[in-house]
Amino acid sequence: MYETILVPIDGSEHAIRAGEHARYLAHVFSASVHLVSVADVQAMGGMSNGDDLDEAFVERIEAEHKRAIETSEEVFQGDSIETAVLRGAPADAIVDYADSHSIDVIAMGTQGRTGVGRYLAGSVTESVVRRAPCPVLTTAATERSQLDGDYDDLLIPTDGSEPAAAAVSHGIAIAEAIGARIHGVNIIDADALAPTPEHTAPKRLLDRFKAEGERTTGKIATRATNAGVDVTTSVREGYPTRDLLAYADAHNIDLIAMGTTGQTDLNRYLLGSTAERVIRHAEIPVLAVNARGSMKR
Structure with a gap:
């Protein structure tokens, strides 16, 4: 079912927890894992157009993302993984990477409960769920989401x-x-x-x-x-x-x-509706399957 799993890393405990579930699914399906972190250099540079940023500044930002990946690699000890630091707007970079590398599922962390409103609504995870060409596994770092053996x-x-x-x-x-x-x-x-x-x-x-x-x-x-x-x-x-x-x-x-409808229709189906609220409040992983993405692949 799954041959390649993408785990976007931002250094948060939620992303680490998503990595743990990604590793579990990778072992179940003998899938390869891609760990990526996205350096939004232009956003970090404020009003700059990105072309005139000091190279030392860019290198420092990318070094921070490399460290986030290295920290997350501990979850995958003994596993063969691919890593990359991407540049660009996070959601765009994640979706583009998933598309170009034929990713079968993306595993992402959320802030969970009330805090997820800042992270999910109108932001990276929500945008990825909406646009991804594959299912997205969203996970909050909660007591209930801790892995303890197989899913039953x-x-x-x-x-x-x-x-x-x-x-x-x-x-x-x-x-x-x-x-x-x-x-x-x-x-x-x-x-x-x-x-x-x-x-x-x-x-x-x-x-x-x-x-x-x-x-x-x-x-x-x-x-x-x-x-x-x-x-x-x-x-x-x-x-x-x-x-x-x-x-x-x-x-x-x-x-x-x-399931979600994805793309434009997701505004009607996900935001402010059952799927959005389940993703926002669930203390366990939620696999959001984009109906349009499923038909395309």
Whole structure:
């Protein structure tokens, strides 16, 4: 499934934690790992156009990024890895590198919880999730994200949409490789179906969405079973983000694999919606699978 994994490093504990999960997946799939750090020389130089910056200044900036890579290399002791210091705007450089090196998955750290708003929204990770030609594994350095053996349980949220379906193959492939259990979950946002905040959704409408939820989670179950993967499904009413994260906690989920539309449409799907909030608040890794990227590759 994965032959090359890219880990952008910025020296943060979140990036280190992403590296640990990248190493785990690399061992599972016998994949090669690329460690890169991006020196945004022009941004560091303020208003300069980048051409007239003092060479000693540029060398100092790049040396800092090399040290960040060297620190992160400790995670990959004994492994064969490729390293590079890139120049440019971080998101652009990461996406371009992933594209030119046929990267299969990018593993990036986030600041997690409230702090991720500064890092994710309108910034590097969010931009990479939006534009990357491959899935992006986002990880915050939390107690729950610490690796302790293999992944045992993977959550695949689904609403029956094409973006949601894009993550299914990835989730099942990982589960099959490590012998994990798949949880296919559909959350019906009953409040969103209600005609007004003061009223509940009509039973006929809820029944229709429950039937659709059973159908979509059933598809996941069929695919998982055909791959020899243990699977359980659940359809429930609730608030999608809150209840997906609560389900993950209650069932000791190790990884959430969910789809995004990517590109321009991601503004409607990711920002301010379920996927964005799951990435922002999850204490475990989230594999964001760009539906358009999956179709291209």
